[in-house]
Structure formats: C-alpha cells, structure tokens
Amino acid sequence: MQVDKNWTPTIVAFCCNWCSYAGADLSGNNRLSYPANVKIIRIPCSCRLNPMFILRAFQRGADGVILCGCHPGDCHYTTGNYYARRRMTLLFSMLDYLGIEKERTRVEWVSAAEGAKFAATMNEFVEAVTALGENKRLEDFRCKQ
Amino acid sequence: MQRIGVFVCWCGSNIAATVDVEAVADALSKEPGVVFATNYQYMCSKSGQDMIREKIKELGLTGVVICSCSPRMHEATFRKTCESAGLNPYMVEIANIREQVSWVHKDKAVGTEKAIILGRAAIAKVQLNTPLIAGQTPVTKRALVIGGGIAGIQTALDIADAGFPVDIVEKNPTIGGKMAQLDKTFPTLDCAACILTPKMVDAGQNENIRILSYSEIEDVKGYIGNFDVKIRRKARYVDEEKCTGCGTCMEKCPMKKVPNEFNMGLDNRTAIYIPFAQAVPKVATIDANYCLKLNTGKCGICSKVCLADAVDYEQKDEILEEKYGAIVVATGFNPISLEKFDEFAYSQSPDVVSSLEFERLMNAAGPTGGTLLRPSDKTHPHTIVFVQCVGSRCDASAEKGKEYCSKICCMYTAKHAMLTREKYPDTEVYVFYIDVRTPGKGFDEFYRRAVEQYNVHYIKGMVGKVVPEGGKLKVQASDLLDNRQIHIDADMVVLAAAIEPDKSARPLATKLTASMDTNDFFTEAHPKLRPVESPTAGIFLSGTCQGPKDIPETVAQAGAAASKVISLLVKDNLVGNPCVAKPDELMCNGCSSCEKVCPYGAITYEDKPFRGPNRTTLIRRVAVVNPAVCQGCGACTVACPSGAMDLLGFSNRQIMAEVDAICK
Numbered sequence: 001m002q003v004d005k006n007w008t009p010t011i012v013a014f015c016c017n018w019c020s021y022a023g024a025d026l027s028g029n030n031r032l033s034y035p036a037n038v039k040i041i042r043i044p045c046s047c048r049l050n051p052m053f054i055l056r057a058f059q060r061g062a063d064g065v066i067l068c069g070c071h072p073g074d075c076h077y078t079t080g081n082y083y084a085r086r087r088m089t090l091l092f093s094m095l096d097y098l099g100i101e102k103e104r105t106r107v108e109w110v111s112a113a114e115g116a117k118f119a120a121t122m123n124e125f126v127e128a129v130t131a132l133g134e135n136k137r138l139e140d141f142r143c144k145q
Numbered sequence: 146m147q148r149i150g151v152f153v154c155w156c157g158s159n160i161a162a163t164v165d166v167e168a169v170a171d172a173l174s175k176e177p178g179v180v181f182a183t184n185y186q187y188m189c190s191k192s193g194q195d196m197i198r199e200k201i202k203e204l205g206l207t208g209v210v211i212c213s214c215s216p217r218m219h220e221a222t223f224r225k226t227c228e229s230a231g232l233n234p235y236m237v238e239i240a241n242i243r244e245q246v247s248w249v250h251k252d253k254a255v256g257t258e259k260a261i262i263l264g265r266a267a268i269a270k271v272q273l274n275t276p277l278i279a280g281q282t283p284v285t286k287r288a289l290v291i292g293g294g295i296a297g298i299q300t301a302l303d304i305a306d307a308g309f310p311v312d313i314v315e316k317n318p319t320i321g322g323k324m325a326q327l328d329k330t331f332p333t334l335d336c337a338a339c340i341l342t343p344k345m346v347d348a349g350q351n352e353n354i355r356i357l358s359y360s361e362i363e364d365v366k367g368y369i370g371n372f373d374v375k376i377r378r379k380a381r382y383v384d385e386e387k388c389t390g391c392g393t394c395m396e397k398c399p400m401k402k403v404p405n406e407f408n409m410g411l412d413n414r415t416a417i418y419i420p421f422a423q424a425v426p427k428v429a430t431i432d433a434n435y436c437l438k439l440n441t442g443k444c445g446i447c448s449k450v451c452l453a454d455a456v457d458y459e460q461k462d463e464i465l466e467e468k469y470g471a472i473v474v475a476t477g478f479n480p481i482s483l484e485k486f487d488e489f490a491y492s493q494s495p496d497v498v499s500s501l502e503f504e505r506l507m508n509a510a511g512p513t514g515g516t517l518l519r520p521s522d523k524t525h526p527h528t529i530v531f532v533q534c535v536g537s538r539c540d541a542s543a544e545k546g547k548e549y550c551s552k553i554c555c556m557y558t559a560k561h562a563m564l565t566r567e568k569y570p571d572t573e574v575y576v577f578y579i580d581v582r583t584p585g586k587g588f589d590e591f592y593r594r595a596v597e598q599y600n601v602h603y604i605k606g607m608v609g610k611v612v613p614e615g616g617k618l619k620v621q622a623s624d625l626l627d628n629r630q631i632h633i634d635a636d637m638v639v640l641a642a643a644i645e646p647d648k649s650a651r652p653l654a655t656k657l658t659a660s661m662d663t664n665d666f667f668t669e670a671h672p673k674l675r676p677v678e679s680p681t682a683g684i685f686l687s688g689t690c691q692g693p694k695d696i697p698e699t700v701a702q703a704g705a706a707a708s709k710v711i712s713l714l715v716k717d718n719l720v721g722n723p724c725v726a727k728p729d730e731l732m733c734n735g736c737s738s739c740e741k742v743c744p745y746g747a748i749t750y751e752d753k754p755f756r757g758p759n760r761t762t763l764i765r766r767v768a769v770v771n772p773a774v775c776q777g778c779g780a781c782t783v784a785c786p787s788g789a790m791d792l793l794g795f796s797n798r799q800i801m802a803e804v805d806a807i808c809k
Contacts, residue, residue: 010808025215028244036255039262039807040245042216044724044795047742048779056801060808077778078660078680078744087783119249 009063009129011038013122014053016046018076019111020068026115034122038066045069046107047080051091054105058138064104064129068118071109081109099137103128147208147272150181150200151264154188154213156243161186163247165257169212173264178272180204189219197223198230208236208271212264214243233276235723235794240267262807269802277723277793282773284370285470286714289314291362291653292475294322295341295696296688296703298348300473303707305353309714312467313348314376315358316649319424321345322477326407326501328508330696331560332591338510342423349425358426361649363464365472365656368745368774369683370719372469380460382431382439383417387455390419390427394447394456403435405512409502411520412512417447417456421510429455471710472657474667474679475687475703476650480642481536485545489532489640494613495520497638500554503561517569519637522616526636529565530620531558531576532608536643538579547643547664552693554641555582559595561639566599575602575633577622585695604631611638644693658746659684667691677706681745682776685709724794725775726782728768731755732789735766739781739790747774748781 015021021042027034043049046069054065067088069081088107096102106125110118153170155161166184174182181204187193188211200206209232211223216239224234242260250256288304290297293315301311313320324330325345327337348354363375398415405414407421416435419427429447437444438458448456480501483491491497496519498506509515519526533554539546555578562574581603583589595601606623613619620633646665654661659679660668667686670678677686687706688699713719728739730753740748750766757763768790770781779792791797 012804012807021215022217025217025241025244028215028248031248033249033251036246036250036252036259039259039266040241041266041800041803041807043779043800044792045778045780047783048792048795048800050783050797050800052797053800053804057804057808060805062804062808076680077776077780079742080744080778080780083742083780083783 007134008035008037009126009134010061011064011066011122011126011129012057012062013038013040014043014046014049014065014067015040015110016069016076016081017042017044019070019074020118022112023068023110023114023118026112027119028115030115032115032119034119035126037126038122045075045077045080046084047077049084049087051087054091055138058100058135059140060143061135061139063132063135064106064125066106066108066121066125068108068110068121071111074111100135101132103132104135147178148180148204148206149178149208149210149268149271150197150204150206151179151183151210151212151268152188152193152197153182153184153242153264154193154211155184155186156214156247157186160213160243160247163251163253163256164242164260165253168257169242169260169264172261173210173212173268176265176268178208179268180206188213189222194222194226197226201227201230201232206232208238208274210238210240210264210267210271212240212242212260212267215239215241215245233278235277236271236274238267238271238274240264265809266803266806269806270799273796273799273802275793279723280721280772281718282370282721283718284714284716285372285468287311287467287469288471288473288710288714289372289374289467289469290473290475290687292322292477292688292690293317293320293356293358294475294477294688295324295344296477296690296699297322297473297475298344299700299703300475300687300707300710301348301354302344302351303704304710304714305351307711308353309711310353310355312355312357312469314360314362315356316361317420318359318381318428318430319420319426320348320356320358321421321423321425323501324696325421325423326409326504326508328504328511329560329564331556332585332587334560334564338423345423345425356426357465358428359430362653362656368771370470370713370773372472372683374467374469374472376465376467378463378465380433380462381428382433382436382456382458382460383429384455384457385426385428387453388428389453389455390424390429391452392419393450393452394429395419397446397450399444399446400435400437403432408505408512409499411502411505431456471683471685471713473685473687473706473710474653474657474659474690476647476653476690478644478689478693479647481547481645483535483640483642486535486640488610489535489608489638490611490613490618491640494618496526496613496618496636497611497640499640499642500557500561501642503639507561507564517565525569527571528573528633528635529575529637529639530608530618530633530635531562531574531639531641533558533576533578533641534607534643535640537641547645549664549693550582551643552582553644553695556585556588556591556695558639558641559592559601562601563595563599566601573602575604575635577604577606577608579605579607585697606631644689646690650690657681657684658744677702677709683713719773721773722777723772724777724792725772726770726777726779726790726792728770729789729791730767732787733767734787734789735768736786738784738786739768742780742784744778744780745774745776747771747776
C-alpha cells in the first residue's frame with residue numbers, strides 16, 4: 001500500500017483521570033515528547049469508556065485508539081479497570097473480526113508516576129499505527145466535510 | 146446555544162514559547178457558540194481571573210473554555226472564579242495545552258495546531274455541559290469504633306473528648322485487646338496494664354462512650370455521614386445492668402476446665418467468667434459451649450449464688466440498629482497459628498511457646514503468677530532459645546508464613562531476653578535472628594542494652610530444627626557469621642510468631658465495602674498522604690488492622706483517625722461530587738446490570754408509576770442512583786444495555802462530541 005509521506009495518523013487516547021491522565025501530565029512535566037497526533041480525552045475511570053466511543057472515533061476517521069488506565073489493583077474506584085479490561089478484550093476481538101488491525105487498538109496501564117512509560121507507549125503506538133497506514137475500514141465518508 | 150468565552154493562557158513563556166497563543170485564540174473565536182476569545186499572560190493570576198469574571202458578566206457567558214495547564218492543576222481555581230461571577234462552576238472546561246502540548250511538542254506549528262484541536266474539543270464539550278449542583282447530605286454526629294483494643298480505645302477517647310458520642314463494638318467480653326495480655330512494653334519497660342487499664346476505665350466512664358462488649362457487626366448499610374449498622378449483641382446470659390462483677394459465681398462454678406484464652410490456654414477458667422480482674426465492663430459472661438446448665442439443663446449454681454440476680458439463662462442474641470456518621474475499624478491482629486511450623490516442635494512440646502504465651506508466663510497476673518516456669522514440669526528453665534521471624538519475611542512461594550516483616554518481634558524478643566536475664570541472671574538466653582530491626586525512638590539503644598549489659602547471646606542465623614528429647618529441647622541452628630552449626634540443649638524455646646490481621650477483618654471489610662490487600666490488612670486511601678482513611682468514604686483505619694505496628698504507632702494512628710472522624714462529624718452537611726451517574730427513567734428497564742458493577746452499592750431499584758397507553762398507569766422497576774454514595778466512575782454507564790445510564794459531567798454526548806472534534 002502506498003503511504004503518503006506527509007500523512008500522519010490521528011490517534012485518540014482515553015486516559016483515566018487518576019493515573020494515566022496524571023502520567024501524561026508527568027511526561028509533560030519531564031518534557032518527554034511524543035507525537036502531536038496523540039490527542040487525549042479525559043475520562044473519570046477506564047471503565048467509563050463505552051465501546052461506542054471507540055467505534056465513533058474510527059467512524060470519524062481516527063486511525064488508532066488507545067485506552068490508558070490505572071494498573072490492575074490500583075484503580076481509584078477499586079474495580080473499574082477490570083471491567084475495562086474485559087470489555088476491551090471483547091471489543092478488540094470484534095474489531096479484529098471486522099478487519100480492523102489489532103495494532104490500531106491498545107489498552108495500557110500507566111500510573112501517575114510513569115510519565116516515561118506514557119511517552120514511550122505513545123511513541124510506540126503512533127509508530128505502529130503509522131506503519132499500518134490510514135484506517136479506511138470503519139471510516140464513514142459522509143462525516144468528511 | 147451556549148455563549149462561550151475562550152481564554153488562552155500564555156503561562157509566561159511556558160505555553161507561549163511553543164504555541165502561537167494568538168493564533169489559537171483567533172482560530173477558536175470562529176468556533177460555533179464562541180462569542181469571545183482572548184489570550185493573556187497568566188490566566189490564573191488575580192488580574193487574569195478578574196478578566197474572566199468581567200467577561201462572564203459583560204457578555205453573559207454561559208460557558209467558559211480555558212486553554213491552559215492541566216485541569217489537575219487549576220480546574221478548581223477556574224471553577225471558583227466562574228462561580229464567583231455567577232456562572233455554574235461545572236460550565237468550565239479546560240483544554241490542557243501546557244502538559245499535553247507546549248511541554249511535549251517543540252515545533253511551534255505542530256503545537257499550535259494541536260492546541261487548536263484540543264480547544265475545539267473543549268468547546269464541543271462545553272456546548273453540552275449542564276449546570277450541576279453538588280448535593281448536600283446531613284451528617285449523623287455519632288461514630289462507631291469496631292474493636293476495643295488500645296487502637297479502638299484511644300480513637301474513641303479522642304472522639305469523645307471532642308464531644309461526639311462514640312460506640313465501641315468489641316467481640317470479646319471486655320475491651321483491652323492484645324495490650325491487656327502484655328507484661329511490659331518496650332523500650333521503657335513500663336507495665337502494660339499500668340498504662341492501659343486507666344484508659345480502659347476512662348473509656349468505661351466517659352459519658353460520650355458506650356461500650357458494646359461481646360458484640361459483633363451484623364450488617365452495614367449507607368454511606369459517609371449516614372451509616373445504618375446492625376450490631377449483634379451476643380447473649381452473655383448475664384444482665385449487664387445488674388451484674389456487679391463480684392466474682393462469686395466464678396468461685397462456685399463447677400465447670401473449671403475451660404481453656405483460658407486470656408492466658409493463651411496455659412491455664413483454665415470457669416464456664417462463667419470475667420476474663421481478667423481489670424476487665425471493662427466488669428461483667429460476668431457465661432461461655433455457652435461449656436456451661437452445664439445451658440448444655441445439660443442441670444446446675445444453675447451461678448444463678449443461685451448471684452446476689453444481684455443477674456444470671457439469665459433465657460437471654461437471647463439481640464440485634465441493635467444504630468445510625469453513625471463515621472466508622473473506625475480497629476480490629477487489630479493475632480499471632481499466626483504455629484501448627485504449620487512443625488520444625489520448631491510447637492505442637493510436640495508444651496515447652497515450645499509463642500511469644501504471647503511467654504508474655505503471659507512472665508506476667509504477674511498470668512498462670513504462674515509471674516514466675517517463669519516451664520509449662521511441662523513447672524521447673525525453672527535455665528537455657529532459653531528465642532527464634533525470630535517465625536512466619537515473617539517468608540518466601541512468597543512458600544506455603545506457610547507471611548511475606549511481610551511483623552515489625553514488633555525484634556523489639557519484644559529483646560525485651561523478653563532482657564527481662565529474663567534481669568529476673569533470672571543464671572539463665573542463658575540465645576536469640577536467633579535474620580536481621581535485628583530497631584528503627585524507633587530508643588529502640589537500638591534498648592537492643593544494645595540487651596546485648597551489652599544483659600549478655601544476651603544474639604546469633605545471626607535460623608534455627609533448623611527443634612527436637613524434644615529427654616525433657617530437653619535439642620535446638621539445631623546455624624551461625625551464619627561464624628559459618629558453623631550450633632547445637633543447644635534448651636529448656637524452653639520461644640517462637641516470635643508473625644502477626645496477621647484478625648480473622649474477623651475480611652468479612653467485616655465485605656460488609657463495609659472497604660478494600661484489603663492480599664494479606665488481609667485494610668488498605669488506606671493513599672499510602673503516604675491519607676494513611677488513616679479507607680478508600681471507602683467515611684471508613685477510617687486505626688491500629689494494626691492496617692499493617693503491623695507497635696503501641697506508640699498505634700496510638701498515634703488512633704489519634705489521627707479520631708481527628709479525621711472529628712473533622713467529618715463537625716460538618717452539618719457534606720457537599721458531594723455532582724458528577725454522578727444519572728439514569729433516564731424512561732429508558733431504564735430495571736435489568737440490574739448497573740447494580741452489579743457498582744463498587745459502592747449506590748444503585749437501588751424502585752417501582753415507579755409511568756403513564757401508559759389510554760390514560761393507564763404502568764408500574765415499572767427503574768434504577769435510582771444515590772448521589773451521596775456514587776463516586777462517578779461510570780462503570781454502570783457502559784454496563785447499561787439500554788443506554789439509560791449516563792454520567793453527569795462526562796456524558797456520552799459530551800465524550801462523543803470531544804471524539805468528533807478531535808477526529809475532524
């Protein structure tokens with residue numbers, strides 16, 4: 001597949017308020033850079049992430065979606081990330097079935113102390129999605145202006 | 146349509162150096178609904194905040210977007226600013242263009258573009274924001290303390306001192322806990338009873354404290370400020386009001402062969418008993434497992450000899466229902482069972498004792514009246530071997546023992562060794578240790594005194610085996626420093642058993658919806674910054690239920706827990722977090738999916754009337770969220786199959802709008 005050299009993917013990162021959003025802040029504090037295509041949406045807990053949001057992102061032209069939450073056992077709401085983990089497992093296998101490459105979605109546990117991990121994860125993820133090229137499978141072209 | 150004002154902050158040069166703030170403000174001013182956009186050096190400064198207030202009033206803004214640092218930094222600041230200008234604080238959204246843009250993207254063009262997109266997402270979200278008002282719930286000005294050891298007593302005394310009524314629920318017939326069983330306390334060697342019993346009496350006499358001894362927690366419902374607790378008052382077959390604690394019944398009771406748990410089973414007590422002389426409340430209790438009258442129907446002597454007519458064989462368990470604003474857990478610890486440590490011959494020889502048993506053998510009120518005698522033949526031991534870390538600091542893969550350090554064993558072993566040498570200078574005392582840990586005020590000096598002044602033989606190494614043989618205990622051990630095997634013929638072996646949380650802690654944690662770690666210690670809300678609060682609001686932790694602690698630390702934590710309780714109880718109302726789940730009753734079909742995932746039990750169901758076809762009324766079961774209990778995680782919103790549940794402040798539509806804005 002031919003990839004436009006100037007093309008960069010659109011990445012939506014859902015970060016839980018307590019760990020991962022703080023981890024993203026920390027990578028900012030430490031000036032650890034990651035690609036600007038990553039746009040973060042703050043949610044209270046990883047369990048707030050409705051699979052619909054991910055489908056919506058792909059429909060609107062996102063090329064990759066990543067969910068970051070507290071490490072298992074560390075959830076601010078005790079069990080939220082366990083629900084998120086199960087739901088995403090189901091959703092990702094369905095997306096795989098639909099032909100969305102597995103590399104376009106990811107769940108990563110990032111604590112408030114792991115600024116470096118956040119930046120490294122984003123760098124890796126953007127690289128992986130860039131290698132895949134544009135997401136056309138679920139994109140709804142009626143949404144394009 | 147909202148009237149939105151956009152305020153782009155420079156943060157000095159923190160943002161302005163790598164983001165073209167003017168271009169951001171300019172681009173965002175063209176977004177739908179934006180009536181005003183500007184940039185300023187420091188939005189969080191007084192003049193910046195004044196500008197926001199001024200513009201809200203001047204332009205009648207209904208929503209505000211601030212492009213600045215992380216919301217974790219200044220969201221609260223800007224919410225307050227807007228509130229003071231008459232705008233609902235939840236109509237403010239922050240676009241994080243410092244931590245997420247200017248600090249991580251060096252290229253100005255790239256940064257500016259991303260800042261604009263994040264600004265757009267915030268604007269798209271604020272379009273859908275609704276004013277939220279934090280609910281207020283009244284606070285029941287009473288506290289419950291579960292556990293009547295030194296932790297519970299101290300917490301109760303401190304809360305009662307501030308003028309709030311406190312109930313102590315203790316499962317045993319008396320308060321006092323483990324400290325009441327101790328002989329002396331390290332490192333000052335003052336007698337435990339001398340410092341504990343006055344506190345027990347204080348607690349018993351304090352008019353704000355009610356002691357519910359011989360009682361257990363049956364059920365806990367409710368939430369911070371408003372707990373409904375059911376307490377089971379176990380039948381003690383003695384009327385607490387009438388019993389004077391004279392002890393005549395104990396003298397006359399024919400059932401004298403009940404293992405005395407207060408003396409660790411080293412002697413016997415009667416079936417009707419007062420655990421120890423200084424018990425509070427000093428009221429007799431009949432042990433239903435052993436009482437002849439209750440088991441065979443024949444006897445009844447205690448009832449006949451009781452001058453106060455307090456014995457009542459017909460007494461039944463009673464359930465008390467009480468309301469509390471705060472609950473303190475102070476369930477304490479127990480030494481682990483030593484049955485699995487057969488290499489030390491604990492179950493083979495009565496002369497191998499645990500440290501708590503040794504404590505009773507040394508205690509003037511103990512089974513031997515304070516004379517140190519071997520339990521087997523009541524002779525004086527001449528060689529005593531202390532083994533440290535029995536069950537502490539074990540390998541995670543080992544099937545017995547605990548991974549953690551029990552913290553108090555090094556010090557109490559030094560104390561035992563020292564006291565033994567002081568009372569019986571002809572006794573040889575050996576202590577086998579892995580490490581001697583003495584981090585505490587006066588602790589290391591204390592340990593060194595044991596070694597230098599009292600000539601206790603400290604040997605680095607573990608005991609491999611203890612074999613009872615010919616009235617002696619053959620101890621095989623290794624000396625790691627000299628790298629040699631040691632054989633000692635001991636008269637007594639004392640095992641410093643690891644401590645573990647009381648068995649009642651886990652079922653209690655389930656009732657309280659409080660979280661625990663893998664060792665069954667209660668977890669604190671934050672290991673450093675909120676050490677005495679449970680993550681579950683309104684539940685506080687005191688003493689060893691949270692982790693191994695010595696007495697000074699326990700008392701300090703008890704005081705800290707009390708101060709947290711007091712600062713909760715002085716409030717008349719609690720202001721909640723308004724970002725809570727909210728079901729759409731018309732869409733809800735009462736399936737219970739949301740209730741199952743809620744970690745707080747905030748969701749209940751109600752039958753509500755709805756308008757049906759042809760002017761009929763339909764009764765339907767719908768979910769109801771208690772906003773005082775809901776913490777706003779949003780688990781239920783995803784679990785709901787009909788999409789009826791939504792989260793205020795992070796609604797489905799708001800997050801979708803952000804997704805759309807980012808992916809455009």
